[in-house]
Amino acid sequence: MKTVIMAGGKGTRISSLASDIPKPMIQIDGKPVLEHEIECLRAQGFTNLIITVSHLGQVIMDYFGDGSSFGTHIQYFNEGSPLGNAGALFQLRDQLDDDFLLLNADVVFDVDFNRFVEFHRAHSSLVTLFTHPNSHPYDSGILIADGAGKVEQWLTKEDTRPQWYQNRVNAGLHVINPAVLDMTGIDGSTIGTVVNGKIVKVDLDRQVLKPLCATGKMFCYDSPEYVKDMGTPERYRSVCSDFNKGLVYAKNLKNKQRAIFLDRDGTINKYVGFLRNIQDFELLPDVPAAIRAINASGYLAIIITNQPVIARGEVTVSELKEIHNKMETLLGVEGAYIDAIYYCPHHPDKGYAGEIQSLKIDCDCRKPKPGLLIQASREYNIDLTHSWMIGDSKNDILAGKAAGCKTVLIGHDQYGQDKSAISLLDAITQIL
Numbered sequence: 001m002k003t004v005i006m007a008g009g010k011g012t013r014i015s016s017l018a019s020d021i022p023k024p025m026i027q028i029d030g031k032p033v034l035e036h037e038i039e040c041l042r043a044q045g046f047t048n049l050i051i052t053v054s055h056l057g058q059v060i061m062d063y064f065g066d067g068s069s070f071g072t073h074i075q076y077f078n079e080g081s082p083l084g085n086a087g088a089l090f091q092l093r094d095q096l097d098d099d100f101l102l103l104n105a106d107v108v109f110d111v112d113f114n115r116f117v118e119f120h121r122a123h124s125s126l127v128t129l130f131t132h133p134n135s136h137p138y139d140s141g142i143l144i145a146d147g148a149g150k151v152e153q154w155l156t157k158e159d160t161r162p163q164w165y166q167n168r169v170n171a172g173l174h175v176i177n178p179a180v181l182d183m184t185g186i187d188g189s190t191i192g193t194v195v196n197g198k199i200v201k202v203d204l205d206r207q208v209l210k211p212l213c214a215t216g217k218m219f220c221y222d223s224p225e226y227v228k229d230m231g232t233p234e235r236y237r238s239v240c241s242d243f244n245k246g247l248v249y250a251k252n253l254k255n256k257q258r259a260i261f262l263d264r265d266g267t268i269n270k271y272v273g274f275l276r277n278i279q280d281f282e283l284l285p286d287v288p289a290a291i292r293a294i295n296a297s298g299y300l301a302i303i304i305t306n307q308p309v310i311a312r313g314e315v316t317v318s319e320l321k322e323i324h325n326k327m328e329t330l331l332g333v334e335g336a337y338i339d340a341i342y343y344c345p346h347h348p349d350k351g352y353a354g355e356i357q358s359l360k361i362d363c364d365c366r367k368p369k370p371g372l373l374i375q376a377s378r379e380y381n382i383d384l385t386h387s388w389m390i391g392d393s394k395n396d397i398l399a400g401k402a403a404g405c406k407t408v409l410i411g412h413d414q415y416g417q418d419k420s421a422i423s424l425l426d427a428i429t430q431i432l
Contacts, residue, residue: 001046001048001098001099001100001101001117002048002049002050002095002096002098002100002101003041003046003048003049003050003100003101003102003103004049004050004051004052004088004089004092004096004100004101004102004103005034005037005049005050005051005052005103005104005105006052006085006088006102006103006104006105007022007024007034007051007052007053007057007060007105007106008052008053008054008055008057008079008082008088020056021056021059022053022055022056022057022059022060023105023106023231024037024060024105024106025059025060025063026230026236028108028230028239028240028243029240029243029244032063033105033106033107033108033230034051034060034064034105035063035064035070036108036110037103037105037107037109038064038067038070038072039070040109040110040111040113041072041101041113042070042071042072044112044113044114045114046101046113047067047071047072047073048072048073049067049072049073049074049075050074050075050076050077050092050095051064051074051075051076051077051105052076052077052078052079052088052092053076053077053078053079054078054079054080054081054082055082057076057078057079060076061076075095077091077092079192080192081192081199082199082201083191083192083199083201083202084191084201084202084203084204085202085203085204085205086202086203086204086207086208087191087192087200087201087202089102089178089181089202089204089208090181090186090188090191090202091188091191091192093178093181093182093188096178096181097178098177098178099117099120099121099175099176099177099178100175100176100178101113101117101173101174101175101176102173102174102175102176103172103173103174104172104173104229106229106230106231107171107172107173107227107228107229107230108226108227108228108229108230108239108242108243108248109171109173109225109226109227109228109248110225110226110248110249110251110252111130111173111223111225111226111227111252111253112225112252112253112254115223115253116128116130116173116175116221116223117175119219119221120175120219120221123148123149123219125175125177125217125218125219126176126177126179126180126212126217126218127174127175127176127177127180127209127212127217127218127219128174128175128218128219128220128221129143129151129170129171129173129174129209129218129219129220129221130170130171130172130173130174130221130223130227131143131168131169131170131171131220131221131222131223132168132169132171132222132223132224132225132227133167133168133169133224133328133332133337133338133339134167134169134337135292135295135332135335135336135337136332136335137165137167137169137328137329137332137337138332138333139157140157140169141154141155141156141157141169141170141205142155142161142165142166142167142168142169143155143168143169143170143220144165144166144168145168145219145220148219149219149220149221149222150216150218150219151212151213151214151218151219151220152213152214153213153214154170154205154209154210154213156205156206162325163329164278164322164325164326164328164329165325165328165329166324166325166328167328167329167331167332167337167338168220168222170205171227172227172229173227174209180208180209180212181208183211184207184208184211186202186207222340223253224251224253224257224300224339224340224380225251225252225253226242226247226248226249226251226252228242245298246298247298250298251298253380253381254381255381256381256382256383256386257300257380257381257382257383258298258299258300258382258383258386258387259299259300259301259302259339259376259377259380259382259387259388260294260299260300260301260302260387260388260390260428260431261302261303261304261373261376261387261388261389261390261400261405262301262302262303262304262390262391262424263303263304263305263367263389263390263391263392263393263396264303264305264327265305266391266392266393266410267284267390267391267392267396267410267424268283268284268287268303268327268424269281269282269283269284269287269327270282270283270284271392274308274309274312274314275309275315275323276309276314276315278319278322278323278326281323281326281327283327283330283331284423284424286423286424286425287331287336287424287425288330288331288334288335288336289334289336289425290423290424290425290427290428291331291336291337291338291424292334292335292336293425293428293429293432294428295336295337297432299387299388300339300340300380300382301337301338301339302338302339302340302341302342302376302380303338303340303341303342303343304342304343304367304372304373304376304389304396304399305341305342305343305344306343306344306366306367306395307320307343307344307345308344308345308346308347308366310343310345310346310356310359311345311346311347311355311356311359311360312347312352312354312355312356313352313353313354313355313356314354317345320343324341339380340376340379340380342365342372342375342376343372344363344365344366344367344371344372345359346359346360346361346362346363346365346366347359347360347366348360348361348362348363348366367395367396367398367399368394368395368396368398368399368402369399369402370399370400370402370403372399373389373399373400373403373405374403377403384403384404384405385404385405387405387406388400388405388406388407388408388431389401389403389405389406389407389408390407390408390410390421390424390427390428391408391409391410392409392410392411394413394415396409397409397415397416397417398415401416406418406419407419408420408421408427408430408431409421410422410423410424410426410427419431
């Protein structure tokens with residue numbers, strides 16, 4: 001499978017750190033960022049590379065050569081004048097005869113690309129976007145998808161967005177079928193020429209990908225793996241710190257993960273009984289700080305919650321989704337994010353007006369049973385014995401113990417938990 005790496009940007013935001021080399025050649029731990037990318041790809045069998053270059057591109061070509069010294073085969077496409085972040089793809093169209101990876105050369109990552117490609121193929125997708133939550137969704141482009149991951153809307157930073165939204169951001173890694181290029185109606189022969197006094201360029205997001213929204217042909221691949229832009233001095237220092245701590249490699253889903261599982265009501269948000277109205281959702285005061293600490297630690301932050309209001313017919317799935325969107329939006333404003341949310345919609349007791357009969361079952365996912373934790377462990381390769389379950393009830397502790405996790409109770413009762421805490425922040429402080 002071919003991999004196209006876009007390495008032609010000028011990196012104006014980070015020029016104070018490196019004005020005489022292209023941005024992908026800035027070093028982290030003694031190696032250029034682009035070399036770290038190539039090593040990650042090579043280790044997983046992606047060795048057929050096309051690197052597009054422009055600004056100071058000769059520096060990149062001199063360093064990597066034909067790629068043989070790095071265990072790869074590298075071709076180059078020199079844009080000459082900038083063609084936009086997708087113009088080169090049209091110029092390379094004859095060489096792209098099957099699905100290919102498209103990556104940015106100025107991103108620090110370590111991800112399981114084979115898992116990514118398997119998802120793409122399993123969904124018969126034309127484009128699959130690597131998506132993740134981040135600590136600043138309020139100034140990032142947001143993707144809105146249906147329950148199957150099909151992209152319905154792509155909201156750029158400039159677009160008006162809903163009041164509440166899922167923290168789902170495009171990370172700049174893609175699997176693309178080249179047929180998409182033919183669907184745009186863009187005449188590749190005009191790219192790079194001057195029309196009406198301007199060089200014709202192509203914008204990947206706005207001209208190639210966004211038009212696929214709501215077609216059922218573009219999917220989100222949600223992953224908690226490490227992918228961060230290092231385009232500003234502040235972000236560069238942050239990724240250097242993460243690299244030195246081992247967080248970049250550790251987050252690759254080929255490796256066993258550690259998670260902190262969190263109950264929702266009474267742990268994340270103020271307990272109001274059965275939460276039916278989104279207006280009643282209110283984060284507890286220290287929760288953003290606690291979840292920021294989880295995010296920085298390398299643990300996954302995963303919510304495990306019973307939601308019998310679905311089975312009782314009191315809240316719809318879409319209404320529950322909107323409640324969770326409010327939670328993610330409020331956390332995002334505070335620089336915190338949740339990696340995944342698992343909920344049980346079932347309730348074993350019958351006799352409620354408006355109840356949904358198919359959900360009135362004795363399931364394996366309702367706490368105190370550990371079904372949701374076990375499901376999360378399969379999907380995110382989690383080592384449950386090195387993970388924690390935090391909640392404010394007996395069922396939270398029993399579910400965590402049944403899954404093999406260590407447990408923390410927010411409260412003073414005794415259910416055999418490993419630790420007790422007065423708040424989520426206190427619990428996280430004790431764990432970390």
